[in-house]
Each structure stands twice: as structure tokens, then as C-alpha cells.
Amino acid sequence: MSESYTTSFSVHQNPEDVFHAINDVRGWWDGEIEGTADSLGAEFTYRHGALHYSKQKVTEFVPGKKVVWLVTEADITFVTDRTEWKDTRVVFDIAEKDGKTEVTFTHEGLVPQFECYDGCSDAWGYYVKDSLPKFIAKSRSEVGS
Template identity: 45%
Template sequence: MENNNFTKTILVAQSKTTAFNAIKNFRAWWSEEIEGTTDQLNASFFYHYKDIHLCKLKLIDMIPDKKLVYEVLENEFNFIDDKTEWVGTKLVFDISEKDTKTQIIFTHEGLVPTYECYAVCNDAWTGYITNSLHQLITTGQGAPNPKDKDGFNAALAEKWRLN
């Protein structure tokens, strides 16, 4: 059976520990609009962008410097018919060494091309993983969506006419 889950891979010169700690810091690479704890096993947090996307996630697996798995507990999109499309899916970050670099493989298990949100979600995750998270790991400064301001999400909303 073919695996169609959304996946992005980045390579960085920084250590696995640096990558692991950056990934757990969702406020520094995804959005400053996060309430709750993103870095403790079995803790949950809430993310939102206006009323376009609301999401509650829980850290369900954590192997230091190797793996992080977050489960989507609740989700709502205002721009598709099945507003709860992500519920039960998982955000998986696998961290390993590749040659002399650190490799991060991000897989959104359950986010597949047949999902109504796939085009928008593909665009969003690609930007957050290959740009913001990559920058956070390599420079210490990510590009998260800012609180109550225009940012990457605003550009996505405009591009996809979600406002």
C-alpha cells in the first residue's frame, strides 16, 4: 500500500538536540497564537488563526533527540465542508543523523491528497517546516505567525481566499 501522508525533510548542520528542542517550541516556528504546553509528554496545547483554523494537539510520544509525535485531538477549518478533517491525525518528527548533518523528517500521518484541505495544508506545512522551523534550528530565530498581526497565515489566507 502506497504511503501518501504529507512529508517534508530538512537537513541542518546543528545537533539532534538543537533540532529536538526547536521542534518542541511551536511558538517559535508555527505560531505565537498557542495556548498550553508544547514540550511535555501528555500535555496538550491549542492553536488558532482567526476563525480559519482552530486545533488542539497533544504530545503523545517523545524520545529525546530522536522523535516527537503530536496527536490532533480537535480541529476545525472554516474553509472546507469536513471541518474536522485533521482529527485523529498525527504530526510526527523523526530526527536522525545523515552523513555529518541532522535530518528531520516531518510526516503528517493521515494528511493525504484526498483531503479537502490538502492543497492549503501542503502549502502551509511546506512553509513552516522548510522555512520557519529550518530557520529556528539554523539561526535560533524562526518565522512563526505573529499574535494579532499579519504573517505567513495572512499570506496563505489571501492566496487561498480563505478570509
Template identity: 40%
Template sequence: MASKSFHATIKVNTSAEEAIKKINEVNKWWAKKVKGKSEKLNDQFTVDFGTTWVDFQITELVPNKKVVWKVTDCNLGWIKNKKEWNDTAVVFEISEKKNATQIDFTHAGLIPSFECYEDCKTGWTEHVTESLVMFINDGKGMPQ
């Protein structure tokens, strides 16, 4: 059986254009401490949780359809392999459906054999299916 990367699907009450804008406002739904820019192709930014931090580069940006954040470096402070996310990618694929916009979230490369998988799965589930949805729909997320 092939290992599958972590995936979640959400539906939000906004346009695809607005969804992409909100996704890129990382400090409003994921991490309060964000350095750099996360708006355009090749932008680089860091999410900082203290001893845990992750550097990203936007490597793909298709207006109203897709954004990809490649992990260029990281320090996952709570596990042995602190660089486990290196060369993985966070992918948001957006499609407008009847009466809603669907966002397919995949952390490509975050697979069940990773040491952090269960903790990361829990974190992404909370941040994507709760905080990001709240931020897009109601204007207020729950960044950490």
C-alpha cells in the same frame, strides 16, 4: 495505489537534541498564538489562527529521535469538513547525519483525498522547509 500522508525532509545545522527543543517551540516557527505546553509527553497545546485552530497532545516523545503530536480536535475554518484533521498526527523523526541533523516530517493521515490537502501541503511546506529551518539554523522563524 495507496494514499500517502504528507511528508517533507529537511536538514539542519544542529544536534538532534537541539532540533527537538526547537520543534517544540511552536510559537517561534508555526503559529504566534499557542496555548498550553508542547515540551513533554502528554502535554496539550492549541495553535490558534483565529477561525482555524488545532488541539494537539504529545503522544510519543523519544529523546533526540522522535516527537508525535496527535490532533485531538480542530476547526479548519476555510473548508467544509472543519474536523478533517481529527485523529491525524504530526510526526517529527530526527536522525543525526554527517555534518547535519535530518528531520523527517510526516502529517500522518493528511492524504491527497482530503479537502484541505493542497492548501495544507503548501502551508506545511512553507512552515517546515522554510520557517522551521530558519528558526533552527538562525534563531528566527516566520510564525503566522
């Protein structure tokens, strides 16, 4: 889905550290989280006040390489179709590139035709381009100390 929201970033940490950080959702997401994302088949819910609720199931879990979450439930209250996210996939592809680890994030199914596309892609931009890289760097420095 070429129109789906996608972005990428690179960090100095190794792919295994990056993989571990991605799966520690509480470390880089705001809001209320219940459940876990740290194994194949794991499920977690995310709630951000009254604006957003979603439930994700881990459908791919390849250490150091890839994580995929299927959105099984969604209630986004600021759009007409509150279930826009349902059955979309959140994909993290992890690869070594030029001595760094590159993460390519794609929310498959989050497309410009969605009413929430602008607001949701802005939120993903914050989480994936700011919060997650900072958490990866912090997590690694804590492990190394």
C-alpha cells in the same frame, strides 16, 4: 500511510538542538498558541484567525529522535468537513545523517483525498521547510553567543 503529506530537511545543528526547537512551537509558528509541547502528554492549541483551530497532544517524546502530536480537536473553516485533521498524527523523526541532522516530517492522515490537502500541505511546507530550519539556526546561534 504512504499518501500522507511528508517532507524533510537537513541542518547543521545536533539532534538535541533540533528536538528542542521543534518543541518550542511558538518560535516557528504564526498564530495564537496556548499550552506547551515540551513533554510527553503536554497539550497545546493553535488558532490562525477564523480559518484554523486545532488541539494537539504530545504522544511520543524521545529526546533527539522523535516527537509525535495527536490532533485531538480540529475546526478548519475553509473546508466542508471541518474536522478533517481530527485523529491525525504530526510526526517529526530526527536522525543524524552525513554529519548533519535530518528531520523527516509527516502529517499522518493528511492525504490528497482531504479537501484541505493542497492548502494545508502548502502551509506545512512553509512552516517545516522555511520557518523551522530558520528557527533552529537562530536558536542555536543564540545559545552559542
